[in-house]
Amino acid sequence: MTSGARATGASLRADAARNVAQIRAAAIAAFRGRGLNAPLDEIAAAAGVSKATIYNRFGGRQGLVEAVIEELVAREMYAAMDKARRVEDPWDRIVTYVTDVRDLQYREPAAVDVLLKTYPDSERLVALFEAAKDMSASLVRQGHEAGVLRQDFTAADFYYAAVANGLALRDGPKPSREDYDRRARFFLDSLRPH
Template sequence: MTETRSRLRADAQRNVEGIRQAALDVFRLGGLNTPLDEVARAAGVSKGTIYHRFGGRQGLIDAVVTDLVAEYISGIMTSVEAITDPVERFESYLRKIWLLQYDEPASNDVLLRALPGSEPLTTLCEHASEFAGRLLGEAQATGRIRDDLTPDDLYLLIWERGIIARACDQQPRDGYQRRFEYTLSGLRTPSVASV
């Protein structure tokens, strides 16, 4: 009896890990709104098994969000912290976040707050917003970034870039990147932008 129970638990754990890995693969390609049927198919289980093991889409997303997105965003924060010039740090953060939105549909969904009911996603977004706000303040203190730019403006610029990445998924990456450089130059104070 105990051996059977242990075997069932081991099978259930393998099942859960298989679903998690399938969700990571599927969400990376198609974003967080990819139908659960695709995750189930990739995992070789029924959709009902996903509901049984994770309680549905929200539970599954909450179970994979750290592996799916948090590591990318934390990596960006760590890499830009090493930059000493506040304006370069601020602009590098935006460049990296905007490219993440283009390259990773699931990350874009997180930054667009496509699933506001997810506590891990909300916490991650709030942390990223606070970090971006700090970088903005430090960059503005140099006088080289517009002083009328607010943290809310910054959030909306990230949100708008995400909408553009989602709506224009056929645009080449270098064109997307070239166009966001225009946005960055508009964030500089007029005397700096014209230099």
């Protein structure tokens, strides 16, 4: 409704299609490096087009984010959820999910913007947010039922840990992979009963 962008699927003129591809690629690179707040001017310049073209094609920052979030983080997030759900043991399931999500966060600082609901008007982003929330909730519930997760640990605690970690990665100094993975172990250890 609010978007001025062309509906998906309509055929574009050849030059326009080329520009869309270049803008998407530039946006992914920029969002990857600097989070979803990367200046549109910069993305336009990297794509070799004017900023106005981004507005023509995507209707603004939110449209652009929606157009690339799939490739940027959503696909991997859903994959992590699916993978975890296929793990039988409740504790291993938690370990698998935490490990995969933290890995994604390390590679994509933009992931934290999903957790923070930076774009609350985007159906796509909110859907991903909700899916992640539900996943945490069921992991925590199953962990409690199986007695492998400390009883006083809540889904909100899970969320807070993910946000804190994401913000540290996006806005703080980047840790080495080794340090980062060790801290994942600390976190996981802190989830065990007593």
